[in-house]
Amino acid sequence: MAPKAVVGRVSLYLRQLEAYQHQGCTTVSSSQLGQPLAIKNAQVRKDLAFFGQFGHPGIGYRIDELIDALRHILGIDREWPLALVGMGNLGRALLKYRGFRARGFQVVALFDNDPEKIGQDYDGLVVEPIESLRKTLAPRQISLALLCVPAEAAQRVADLLVASGIRGILNFAPLPLVVPAHVSLVAVDLSIQLENLAYKVQKTSGEVSCAG
């Protein structure tokens, strides 16, 4: 499996390629592809070479060709149905988020354990109780879940997702989850990102005030 950093950059390349395609370009060099993303040309070539030979010496990369290849590599040359667990503010926002659908991800099932929310309709989907996870996931071939429940409930719900046959979890709860090796996990921790930002700003402020 490719290093995590490489996969992240491949997603960026794909976006940039789509932008070039939109502009009517047909080929790009590694320099052209990397430049708007602040990635060196050698890095671009090395990252792509990890997955195969896509370039043409003297010419560069054919955009249509590379887009197809990268979509296949990332596994997004198909539709991915998603389960959304936890219908709080964040969950409801993610349900309406356009960015997912544009990349082939679509929320097709909603879950919560609040009796007030169960049975309610959001965007044409009815909220099911957490207990229905197993019953719903398998027949609908749902292998990915967005986990948006409060921190206290996150590990318990993650265990239920695992028991229900989930294959990957995008975790929004601010704590590290423990899942078995056959289940993939990606964490989106907004507080940590913001703390990172605060640290950077504080650091640069310090430098400025020392210099001035």
Place this chain on the structure above:
Amino acid sequence: MAPKAVVGRVSLYLRQLEAYQHQGCTTVSSSQLGQPLAIKNAQVRKDLAFFGQFGHPGIGYRIDELIDALRHILGIDREWPLALVGMGNLGRALLKYRGFRARGFQVVALFDNDPEKIGQDYDGLVVEPIESLRKTLAPRQISLALLCVPAEAAQRVADLLVASGIRGILNFAPLPLVVPAHVSLVAVDLSIQLENLAYKVQKTSGEVSCAG
């Protein structure tokens, strides 16, 4: 400035320390601190040593002491007022997100350019037009912004934020922004995270089906 990876882990240490504190512990060793986070004891010690000497040989780290030190290092031993720009689904969700306030971050000003939204009240805050950024940011000492506008508008709004004196931007738009060196930037790209997850799941599925 500490490497980005170190700062991210320091945020995790802080959370774990707070959990131990909550349980009534008074000291932890680097092994105890790292274990629930799946971080090796040597890494914990090295990360902390980057910022100074906090440990006591033979004893470990005094929890209260280390929490205070880390909060100071991260710059969260103070309140950070935030501007929230873009009152779409994501923006409204972030406004209600509890995780920020618990760490000292508080949204104190809202901006949008939709005439329908300007003047509206969300959680006691009135949405201002984008043009009011400069007028509002400086006197209220707001140096951080959450940028939740659509991709097409993101760079333009980022430029306005920079011109209005912002010091740091947490970018939720799915494209890389260009900002001057004195402005810090952290990107939260949900589509890329989800593509990462899809890649991992696809990869492990492949291995399983080959083996079986």
Place this chain on the structure above:
DNA sequence: TAGATTGTTAATCGATTAACAATC
């Protein structure tokens, strides 16, 4: 003193960058 645990140095590992022969 014996046991525990730190901070730090040295060794390992992995990721990035530079250079260049091979190719169109």
Place this chain on the structure above:
DNA sequence: TAGATTGTTAATCGATTAACAATC
């Protein structure tokens, strides 16, 4: 052929891990 650009090898850089003297 000359110019451009690839894929890949070697060199550099940075981050992680192991080992251990110093300390409580």
